[in-house]
Amino acid sequence: MSHPAFSAPAPLASANELQSIFEAQQHAVRLHGAPTYTQRIDALDKLERMVKSNRQRFLDTISMDFGNRSFSETELGELMPILNSIKYVRSHLKRWMRPQKRQVGMAFKPASATVVYQPLGVVGIMAPWNYPLTLTLVPLIEALAAGNRAIIKPAELTPRTAELLKELISATFPSDQVAVVTGGPEVAAHLSTLPFDHLLFTGSTRIGRQVMAAAAANLTPVTLELGGKSPVVYCRDYSLEKAARIIAIGKFFNAGQTCVAPDYVLVPDDLVETFALALLDAAKALYPRISANQDYTSIVSQRHYERLDDMIEQAEFSGARVWRPTNEGSAQERKIPPTILTDVCLDNTVMREEIFGPILPVIGYATLDDAIKLINDRPKPLALYCFTHNGASIEQVLDRTRSGGVTINGTMLHATQEDLPFGGVGESGTGAYHGYDGFVQMSHARGVFKLSRFNMSHRIAAPYGKLTRLITRLMLGK
Structure with missing residues (x-):
C-alpha cells in the first residue's frame, strides 16, 4: 500500500x-x-x-x-x-x-x-x-x-x-x-x-x-x-478463460488500488500470449470504455498516476510488450486503462515494487518449481493465489511458499472471510x-490460576523432607 x-x-x-x-x-x-x-x-x-x-x-x-x-x-x-x-x-x-x-x-x-x-x-x-x-x-x-x-x-x-x-x-x-x-x-x-x-x-x-x-x-x-507483490500461479489444468476473468475482476477492482490485488501472474511459458489476450478480453467485458465510465475508478492522485505511467514507460523501454483493450485512458480523469505486460525484465520497477494500480505483468514459467522459486526470491507477499484443481499442485504451492493469506481458484476473497485471520508475514x-x-x-x-481451599502446595517447601521427596519421585517417574 x-x-x-x-x-x-x-x-x-x-x-x-x-x-x-x-x-x-x-x-x-x-x-x-x-x-x-x-x-x-x-x-x-x-x-x-x-x-x-x-x-x-x-x-x-x-x-x-x-x-x-x-x-x-x-x-x-x-x-x-x-x-x-x-x-x-x-x-x-x-x-x-x-x-x-x-x-x-x-x-x-x-x-x-x-x-x-x-x-x-x-x-x-x-x-x-x-x-x-x-x-x-x-x-x-x-x-x-x-x-x-x-x-x-x-x-x-x-x-x-x-x-x-x-x-x-x-x-x-x-x-x-x-x-x-x-x-x-x-x-x-x-x-x-x-x-x-x-x-x-x-x-x-x-x-x-x-x-x-x-x-x-x-x-x-x-x-x-x-x-507487497501478491502473485498468481496459473496451472494449465484450470480453464484459462475463467481464470483470466476472475483475475481481471480482482485486479481491476478499484483500479488495482488494493493491497491484496494480484500483482503479477505466473503461467506456463507457452501460454503467456494466450493468457494476455484472455485478460484483455475479460477487461473489455468488464469496462467497455474507460473515459467517463463511472464503474472505472480513478487513480487517487496525480503523483500516483505519474508513478504508474512511469512504470509502464520503463517496462516498455526495457523491451516489455504492452497490451491494452483500449488506449482511451484519460489523464484529466487520472484513469489508466487495464494494462497487461509481457516479456517484462524482472529488474524493472514494475517487478520490484508493489504496483497498486491497473497494471498486470504476465510471466512465463517452465515448471511449477520454477514458479515457486520466482515467488520465493521475493519478500513474502500479503496474498497468494493459485488456479488449479490438482490437489498435489495446491499442496506443493502451499507447502513451499509463505504469504499472509491464500485464495485458491479466486482472488482477494480470503480477506472477506470474517472467520479467517487477515494479516501479513515478513515484509508484508x-x-x-x-x-x-x-x-x-x-x-x-490474562492467565488466572486459583487454588482450591484444600490445595496443599504450600506444604512443599523448605526444609524439604519426606513429602517433597515422595512427590518429586512420583512426578519424575522414579
Missing part, C-alpha cells in the same frame, strides 16, 4: 491536541475499567447506525476524493465489509468474552486455570487511503468489541473522507472513547510516538518500518498490515485481525 513518508514532528498545537485526547482516554480506562458486554454491543450498534444513515454521503465523498470512485465498488469494498463485520462480531461477542477454562497440572490440583480476555486500553489506528472506510472502521469494530478506546488517524490523501469521519465519529462517540485526528505525515509521525497499548498501521512496508521503530521506544505492540506485515482473531489481537489474554 502506498503511504506518504513521515517528516518532522507535529506542530505544537497538533501535538497538544493529540496528547490531550490520549490522556483523556487513558483516564477513562482507569476510571471506568472494562466495558460490559452491553456497553460494547451499544457501541457497535451506534457505529452501524452511523454507517447506514450516511451511506450516500460516504459514496459521494469517497468518489470526490478519488476523482471518480465507482459507487458499486465503495458499496462492495467498504460498506458491506463494515456492516458484515459488525453483524459477525455482535453475534459472537458474548462467547468470545467468556473466560476460557484451561488444564491444571496434576501436581497443582485441586485448582482452576482460566484465560480472561481483557481490554488493552487505548488503541491507535493509522489508516490508508485506498479503502478509507473499511481499513479505518473494521479495526475500530474489533477494538470496541475488545473493550478498548481508540484514536484514529485517517489518510491525508482522502481528506474529504477524513473530515467526514471526524465529523460523524465525534457526533457518535465521546472523544474519550473514540476520536479522529486529521492532518499530514507530521501528525502520523507524532501519533506513532505515543505510548499506546496497541497500534495498528495499514500502509507501505517502508512506513511500517518507521512506525514499528517509533512504537518500539514505548514497547508498544503493533499490528502492521503492509503490502505482522499480526492479524478480523473476527475472533481481531478480538484476541486487541485483548490481553
Whole structure:
C-alpha cells in the first residue's frame, strides 16, 4: 500500500491536541475499567447506525476524493465489509468474552486455570487511503468489541473522507472513547510516538518500518498490515478463460488500488500470449470504455498516476510488450486503462515494487518449481493465489511458499472471510485481525490460576523432607 513518508514532528498545537485526547482516554480506562458486554454491543450498534444513515454521503465523498470512485465498488469494498463485520462480531461477542477454562497440572490440583480476555486500553489506528472506510472502521469494530478506546488517524490523501469521519465519529462517540485526528505525515509521525497499548498501521512496508521503530521506544505492540507483490500461479489444468476473468475482476477492482490485488501472474511459458489476450478480453467485458465510465475508478492522485505511467514507460523501454483493450485512458480523469505486460525484465520497477494500480505483468514459467522459486526470491507477499484443481499442485504451492493469506481458484476473497485471520508475514506485515482473531489481537489474554481451599502446595517447601521427596519421585517417574 502506498503511504506518504513521515517528516518532522507535529506542530505544537497538533501535538497538544493529540496528547490531550490520549490522556483523556487513558483516564477513562482507569476510571471506568472494562466495558460490559452491553456497553460494547451499544457501541457497535451506534457505529452501524452511523454507517447506514450516511451511506450516500460516504459514496459521494469517497468518489470526490478519488476523482471518480465507482459507487458499486465503495458499496462492495467498504460498506458491506463494515456492516458484515459488525453483524459477525455482535453475534459472537458474548462467547468470545467468556473466560476460557484451561488444564491444571496434576501436581497443582485441586485448582482452576482460566484465560480472561481483557481490554488493552487505548488503541491507535493509522489508516490508508485506498479503502478509507473499511481499513479505518473494521479495526475500530474489533477494538470496541475488545473493550478498548481508540484514536484514529485517517489518510491525508482522502481528506474529504477524513473530515467526514471526524465529523460523524465525534457526533457518535465521546472523544474519550473514540476520536479522529486529521492532518499530514507530521501528525502520523507524532501519533506513532505515543505510548499506546496497541497500534495498528495499514500502509507501505517502508512506513511500517518507521512506525514499528517509533512504537518500539514505548514497547508498544503493533499490528502492521503492509503490502507487497501478491502473485498468481496459473496451472494449465484450470480453464484459462475463467481464470483470466476472475483475475481481471480482482485486479481491476478499484483500479488495482488494493493491497491484496494480484500483482503479477505466473503461467506456463507457452501460454503467456494466450493468457494476455484472455485478460484483455475479460477487461473489455468488464469496462467497455474507460473515459467517463463511472464503474472505472480513478487513480487517487496525480503523483500516483505519474508513478504508474512511469512504470509502464520503463517496462516498455526495457523491451516489455504492452497490451491494452483500449488506449482511451484519460489523464484529466487520472484513469489508466487495464494494462497487461509481457516479456517484462524482472529488474524493472514494475517487478520490484508493489504496483497498486491497473497494471498486470504476465510471466512465463517452465515448471511449477520454477514458479515457486520466482515467488520465493521475493519478500513474502500479503496474498497468494493459485488456479488449479490438482490437489498435489495446491499442496506443493502451499507447502513451499509463505504469504499472509491464500485464495485458491479466486482472488482477494480470503480477506472477506470474517472467520479467517487477515494479516501479513515478513515484509508484508505482522499480526492479524478480523473476527475472533481481531478480538484476541486487541485483548490481553490474562492467565488466572486459583487454588482450591484444600490445595496443599504450600506444604512443599523448605526444609524439604519426606513429602517433597515422595512427590518429586512420583512426578519424575522414579
